[in-house]
Structures are given as structure tokens and as C-alpha cells.
Amino acid sequence: MKPIRIGIVGAGSIGLRGALQHLSVGDYADRVVAGAICDVTPGRAQAAAQKFGVPQAFEDYEQMLREGDIDAVTICTPIGLHFDQGMQAIEAGKHVHFNKTMTVxxxxxxxxxxxxxxxxxxxxxxxxxxxRPHNTHIRRLIEDGELGQLIWAATGAGFGTYHEGEGVRQGDDVLQNIDPSWYWNSRGGGPLYDMTVYGLHALTSVLGPARRVTALSGIAIKERTFKGKTSQTGCDDNTLMLLEFQEALYAFVYGAAAGSITPFGAPVFFGTKGSINGDMLNGQPIVVPGFEQMQSGRSNSMLPHVTGQHAVIGEEAHVWEDIMQLVDWVRDGVPSPVTAEHARHVIDIIESAYRAAQTGQVQELQSTFTLSTSQ
Ligand SMILES: NC(=O)c1ccc[n+]([C@@H]2O[C@H](COP(=O)([O-])OP(=O)(O)OC[C@H]3O[C@@H](n4cnc5c(N)ncnc54)[C@H](O)[C@@H]3O)[C@@H](O)[C@H]2O)c1
Structure with missing residues (x-):
């Protein structure tokens, strides 16, 4: 079987650092190669193609779908575009990797x-x-009663000025002058879809689907500035929610304009006999069998395809891992546990939290998903 040819949609921060940087290592070239790239910003796709040796470059996505020599796409554009672009790819018969968050x-x-x-x-x-092996291991620790009766959990993230400050955006040429203002001024912006989504995936990877949600939400920082250009905040940037998993088992989840009380993407769990805080169990590092040398729960090196040079690169290697999940599924026919159904449940939580905040009514979640038993 020939390698899967991937079309990269968007040559911004994650298209460059998450997709192209890792694809161009070439160690999996018998399984996957970058086939084409597109970006609406004039000259960006061409520049990225030249830098990373991608055979085809387009400024128009539909043209790439029509004329690109590709089997699949990785969608690396602003979140509000993911649905339309994903649907167009599906209609064109392409397999799709969605960067988070899949839809709004x-x-x-x-x-x-x-x-x-x-x-x-x-x-x-x-x-x-x-x-992530830590999430599976934490699930088992909780099931085995290491925390006694589980009582509550917490996760979340703070926006701060992460996107304004990303190193990849600081230069002046077309591959570095990448405007991040969509993160705060467009549909699908805000810290829940962008950052809290990691903690929500981790939380639901441990506890499974949630049942109900309520929230308070608003715009705390009214405008933000990138390279001297100020734009209004157009989506909520400060949301605090409560989730119910089972009777009297709750989680506090936040997507704040600034500030954080939990490790990024790694929930805190409290039970009657103890607690897990990120990768610590009752103050001691959690040692996952088979990973004794690597203690950090979010170490990308613990992911199956983050080997060799990918581990050395480190940054955004989880995006490379998710692309490889699609490649393996398409090639080998074995479904990945990184499912659209899991993402759909997290999207349901976020959308329902916003609705709860608008209406003042607790929202019943409509979706569910099944955790892969092998995880
Ligand atoms: N930046 C990060 O740290 C990071 C990390 C992990 C995942 N992600 C996710 O990756 C995705 C992209 O984020 P980003 O930070 O790379 O954004 P970005 O703003 O840096 O890049 C987006 C790129 O998409 C291009 N684009 C816009 N509209 C387009 C269209 N219609 N067709 C083709 N190209 C178009 C823009 O010109 C830009 O180059 C998002 O889903 C984000 O949540 C970002």
C-alpha cells in the first residue's frame, strides 16, 4: 500500500509546528507523506511548501480538494471553519483529522x-x-478504590496572552506574521474550545461521559492587541462550569480569561481516601507501568508514535500522534480510540455550558460516547 498523502489545511501555528514539522522528519514516509498544503493568506502555502518540501500548494481549499493528490486532510484552521471544511473533505471522499475542537x-x-x-x-x-497512559492508569486507580469514594474533580485553563505570545507569530515574513485574533474575536474562539478542551478530554477519558452542566460565562477582557492591532473580544473569555457525572459526583471546570488552579490538561481528583493532582497520587509521583523513567503525565514521549526525532522536537507532538492515529486507522483498519464521538461529547459539554449561562437553566447533555476498552 502506498503512503497516505495528507493535505494540510492552514499553514499557521499548528499547520507548521504540529503537522509539517513532524511530517517532514520522514521516518514514517512509508506510511504517510505531506501531499499538498493550502492557506488563504497569499504566499503562505507556497512558502510552507518550499520550506518543508510539499509537492503542491494552493490558496483555495476547494481547489486542493479537487486537484490535490491527497487521500486525507488535517484541518489546521480556526475552529469556526472546521465544520464546513470537514464536511467538504468528507464529500470529496477524504479522511479527516480535526485539530481541536472538531466543531462548535x-x-x-x-x-x-x-x-x-x-x-x-x-x-x-x-x-x-x-x-495518554496516565489517564488510563488514573482511571484504573480510581476503579480500584485508591481514592476511596470519588467525590469531585477539577480541570481547566486560563487564556492569558498565550496566543499573542507564541514564538511562531513574532516575525514579519509570511510564515511568522500569523494573526491569532480569531482566538478571541470569532465563532469558536474563547478558552473553552481552545484550551479547556484538553482537560475535558482528560476528565472524560477517566470518568466517561457527563450527565448535566451549569455555568456562568461572560467577556472579561473587552479587547486584545496583537502587533499593535487591537480587536474587540467577540466571544466569552471567562467561563466557570459545574458538571455532574453521577449522583453527587461533580467536576468544576473553567476556561478563564487569565489564571489557572490545576495543571494544564491534567485534572485533579478528590476522594474520601486521597487525591490525584496531575501526575501525583497523594503527593507521590504516579508511576505508570512501562514508563518508569517518565513521570510527567502529559509527556508527549509516552505517546505511541512520538519516537526518535518526534520526541526530540517535542512541541505539538500530540498533534502528530493524532494524525498518525488516522493514518493507522485508514491503513490497518483498526479504529483509533481518538474518536469523533468523544469529541462530540466534549463539544456538547461546552455548547451546553454556554446555553446554561445564557438561560440560567441546568442543561442535560444529549450525547454520550464509549471509551475504548483497550485504553
Ligand atoms: N496554536 C496552538 O498552540 C495550537 C495547538 C494545538 C492545536 N491548535 C489548533 O490548531 C488549529 C489552528 O490553530 P493555529 O493556532 O494554527 O491558528 P493560526 O491562526 O496560527 O493559523 C490558521 C491558518 O489558517 C489559515 N486560514 C484561515 N482561513 C482559511 C481557509 N478558509 N482556508 C485555508 N486556510 C485558512 C490562516 O491564514 C492561518 O495561516 C485550531 O483548531 C487550534 O485550536 C493550535
């Missing part, structure tokens, strides 16, 4: 999943927190 709404996620089934194409939706 549950209805969009439902539509993608249904159409992908009809067209017999595969969907993998980041972030694949379910692959």
Missing part, C-alpha cells in the same frame, strides 16, 4: 459523523488525551 456545536458534530459513515471515510478528532 453538537448538531455540527452529529452531521459530520453521520456523513462520514455514509461516505465510509474516517474521522479522528484531537486532542487524543485518551491515549
Amino acid at each position: 456545536t453538537l448538531a455540527e458534530a452529529d452531521a459530520l459523523i453521520a456523513r462520514a459513515q455514509e461516505k465510509e471515510v474516517r474521522l479522528v478528532a484531537s486532542p487524543g488525551e485518551v491515549l
